[in-house]
Every structure is written in structure tokens, then in C-alpha cells.
Amino acid sequence: MRTIEVFDTTLRDGEQSPGVNLSSHEKLEIALQLERLGINRIEAGFAAASPGDLKSIREIAAKVKNSTIVSLSRSRTQDIDKAWEALRDAESACLHVFLATSPIHRKYKLNMTKEEVIENAVAAVKYGRKYFDMVEFSCEDGSRTEIPYLIEVVQAVVDAGASIVNIPDTVGYTTPEEYGNIFKQLSTNIRGIENIKLSSHCHDDLGMAVANTIAAIENGATQIEGTINGIGERAGNAAIEEVALALDTRRDFYQATTNLKLEEIARTSKLVSRLTGMIVPGNKAVVGANAFAHESGIHQDGVLKEVTTYEIIRPERVGVKSNKLVLGKLSGRHAFKDKLSELGYELEQDELNDAFARFKNLCDRKKDVSDEDIVALVDSKLSNIPEAFVLENLQLSYGNNSVPTASVRVKTASGEVLEEAACGNGSVDSIYKAIDRVTNEEVTLEDYKILSVTHGKDALGEVYVRLSQGDYAVQGRGVSTDVLEASARAYLRAINKLIVRRGDAVEVGV
């Protein structure tokens, strides 16, 4: 059985998803969960991209001990210097340096000859090796590169000291057969291939990212790259959970496995979805809400007789648990704490007291409190964003023939209570206008999404908003049994984040 190493780029390529913008704290939370999942290498960002990216890579490098931390870097000395600045204190660090090799990129983007590309790639790897023991080189757009030339580039960077070579299908263009052949060619033509890791990195533009990744494994890849939930630039990257489960479920066929703790998958997926605001579709393989649901009579009958008739992955395998402890309004703190621990949360006493008070409050408004309700309730408070404004009261006047009016009362960080009212084109609009007034912020609402977290008429509603102000873009999430309250909480939360971001910007001198 071969062991395939897993390189996660949720925090770098995943953050390249349009609309996703994670704070340092959120990135750290994801990195710690990726470490728990057993990821071998975590690409924490692109240090030269911004002072904020550098800072969050450094924070992750300081806290994560069991995974190698990686920074992306162009083949430029100034980028490599920044990567070293971010990673110098990591327990285990890797520089990920890249340069495009395909004819299209050489001609139109880089304006370099074949020889210049090799020269720059070799120089970058050698420069990187002055700082780093582990250097990965990526032949960007490798799948559209002439194979004999690709072999030349790979041999040159291996000779220069790269210990991982990655062949990205940058634009999701390749097919399993074609991509597999590239790995076969490299596996048989590179001197010293046995001492390096050969890596795949696939995008999903034609919906083949996972199939292409598997083809690479079958033809010699020893590392795969991807993201949780398959998020990433354009149509996204190969979904790590899908590749891992394909190998696990069909180990009889592929004779390969990963060292991931598969039971951490559901939790990791939820965390990434929550913090990025990228909602996982119900029918998504492995982590979608319907992945383990059986709807039709014939399937249900089969599953009741023998579960393997229609279920190839047991839900427990990926950490989807059945509800064992039903909590309600008569439960106490011990049961609540026990449930939180089962759901993966270990709270400090004051956080627990706070969550418990909100749980009791929810029980008064909702008949059945499910695990999802509890996760939503705890998560909505745990992101540690300093709150410049806390929602104290929301009041609405609505009639189908009158102009909706909202009144909002907030408490500021200094304890001052402020109240404002506003009319709007609809209830949400009036709430947002009142919040703009009371916070004295001028923002643009770029996106507003509403969904139900749980089921039934007393379900929790979840609202995501994306706001911008000048160069800043932030997301906010609010959860409540009342969608208008959730809308207000999401908006206010985004404003609080915006205030923190502006503070960050002052700190780094932007």
C-alpha cells in the first residue's frame, strides 16, 4: 500500500476564490483544524502578497507544530526573502516557488524564452535552498507544457535542489489519461526521481480535478494538492476530502492511502464553509448534507435490510455522527458541556456560561434544539472579532402598504448606548440603513445570502453579507431563529470586522 502525502492550499489557492477574504484569526483556526486532520503540508499563504498575508503565515508557523508550513513565492528573490521572513520560526517549513512553463504563459505573460524560464527557475530554487531545506517547485500551467521541455525543466530544478516538484493543471484543461501520462513520463525520465516527491495540483474548470488527481496518483504522484470543499480560483481545486475518500473506499483498487484522520473531515468542511462563506451544496460528494441521506422507498428498504446496498461510505468514517444526546430546555451545564465536547468544542468557563445562557434562550424560542443549532450558536460567538458595536435591540414596523421602518439600538465598546431609526425599501434595507446611521459607517452591500441552517418552521436562519468600503472587503455571518435579526447580526458583525481591518491597516502602515 502506497502512502500519498497531502498538501492543502485552502488558505492560499482557496482564498483566491472570488469574494473570500479571511482574517488572520480565521486562517489560524483553519490551519489548526488542518493540522488535526493530519495534513502533511499546509500552504498558509503568499508572503509577498501583502503584509497581512505575511503576518498570518508567521502566526500559523508559530502555532502549528505537526504539519509543514508553506508559503508560495514567485521566482523572485524579494518574494523568497518574504517567505523566509514569514517561515523562519516554523518547526518545519517549505518554500513553494513557481514559474510558468507552457508556451502560452512563456510568450504572453512572462515574455521569456525556454532557456530564460529554466535559468530563472534554477536560480530561484538555488536562492531558496540558502534558507530552506525543503523547496517545492511548481511548473505553472505544466499540463499545457511540451512534455520533452517539461522533463528538461523538472530535471533542472531537481538538480538545483528542489525536493518536491509539482505539475499543476492550472486552468483545469487536462484529462485523466493525458495528465496521467505526464506523471508516467516524469517518473521514468527524471534522474533521482526516487528522492523527490512528485505532486499533482488540479483545477476543476471541466469538473475533472479529482479524476485528474487520481490519474496522477496511479502514474507516480506521491503528493496531491487540493483544498477543503474544493474551493479555489475560478471553478476551484481538487477537493481533498473526495480524493482521500476515493483512495480509502477503493483501496482494493488503487492500493494507495493517505494518513489523514478521515473522521475530522466533516468538521473541517463545516469550518471552512463557515469562515469563507462558501456554502457546500447539499449534493456535494462526501461532505454535502445529502451525502448520507436516503430519500426513496426502494433505497430506504435496501438500507434497512443491509446498509451497504446503497451506502459506500459509513457517515462515521468522515465524522458525521448520529445525535446521541438530545438537549432541551431542561438540560444543565454538564450535559451541554458534554455535547460541546462531542461536537469538538472545548470552551473556557466564561465562554461556556455565555454559550449556555444563549442556548437556554434558544430553547425558549425553539422546540427541538439539534446539534447543528448548537454548533451555529457557539460558532456565531467564537470568532473573537473585537466588537465595536453590540446589537442590543432591533425593532421593526412593517405593513404591506407602508414603508418599513427599523429602529436599532447598539452598545459601543466604551459602553455608550446609541439608537437610530431609518426607513427603507424593504425590512432588511431599513435595518441596514439604521445600522449605517448608528455606526456612522458608509459601506456598500456587495452580497447578501440567506439560508436555513436547520429544518422546520422554527429553524435557525443564517445570513451572510459581504460589505466593502474603499479597498476593504469583509464578510459577516449572523444566525438566529429570526431571519431579520440574523440579517442585522451579519451586517453588524461585518462592520465590526471592517473596523478591525482598518486598525490592521494602520498597524502595518498601509
Ligand SMILES: CC(=O)SCCNC(=O)CCNC(=O)[C@H](O)C(C)(C)COP(=O)(O)OP(=O)(O)OC[C@H]1O[C@@H](n2cnc3c(N)ncnc32)[C@H](O)[C@@H]1OP(=O)(O)O
Ligand atoms: C496559478 C496561481 O494561482 S499563481 C498565484 C496567484 N496568486 C496571486 O497572484 C495572489 C497574490 N498576488 C499579489 O498580491 C500580486 O500579484 C503580487 C504582490 C504577487 C505582485 O503584484 P505586482 O508586482 O503588482 O504584479 P502583478 O500581479 O500586476 O503582475 C505579476 C508580475 O509577476 C510576473 N510573474 C508572474 N508569475 C511569476 C513567477 N512565477 N515568477 C516571477 N515573476 C512572475 C508577471 O509576469 C508580472 O510581471 P511584470 O510586472 O514584469 O509584467
Ligand SMILES: CC(C)C(=O)C(=O)O
Ligand atoms: C501556483 C500554482 C501551484 C497554482 O496554484 C496553479 O498553477 O494552479
Ligand SMILES: [Mg+2]
Ligand atoms: Mg492553483
